[in-house]
Amino acid sequence: MSSQSKTAEELKGHAEDAVDTVSNMAKDAAGTAKAKVAAKSEAAKDGLASExxxxxxxxxxxxxxxxxxxxxxxxxxxxxxxxxDMADSVQGQNVSDIASVASNFARKNPVAFLGGAALLGFAVSRFAKASEAPQHGGHSASGTAMQSPRGSAHSTAYNPNIPTMETDNG
Known part of the structure; x- marks a missing residue:
């Protein structure tokens, strides 16, 4: 065997070793990334169930x-x-099963799915609105009375989105 063919064989062996090393590193990185995604998905699922x-x-x-x-x-x-009940079932399933169940339900019952989503959105907005801190006595955070556009103090805060009753006296 000539020295050139021997060197070529050695280079080929080193190249194959390098490819194997890179391939193993890529598999390890993919496994690590997959584990991190799974952990984050589980945390998100648990957070969703808690909410x-x-x-x-x-x-x-x-x-x-x-x-x-x-x-x-x-x-x-x-x-x-x-x-x-839904929260309990979410906690008991893995993320891929949840996505599959939701997708199948939406596909089989689109009206019920959209109606439920709309109803849930309505309920959440009502609770968010109801849980806002009320302003007592028409006073702002600085302790001064809130003034209406006409200049008189009110017992509630002025809301520009609520129309006022204007009377034409002249």
Missing amino acids: MHDTAAALRRAADEVRDGSPQGSTFSMLANGLA
Whole structure:
């Protein structure tokens, strides 16, 4: 065997070793990335389930605050129970199963899926609005009375989005 063919064989062997090393490093990096994505997905799933439980608790509080037997109270209770059940099922499944179930439900029941999403959005916005800190006595944070556009003090804060009743006296 000539020295050139021997050198070529050595180079070929080193190249194959380098390819194997790079391939193994790429597999390790992909495995690490996959594990990190899975961990973040699980954390997000657990956070979602926690938020769903919190929303269900808020719905139950709202149901308790409205008149007994009212349609709103019944609706809030029903939503709270359904949301709590859904949160429990989310916690018990892996992320890919959840995505598959949601996708299948949306595909089979598009009206129910969209209606549920709209109802959930409505309920969340109502609770967000209800949980805002009320302003007491028409005073701003500095302790001064809020003034209406006409200059008289009100017992509630002026809201420019609420139309005022204007009378034409002349």
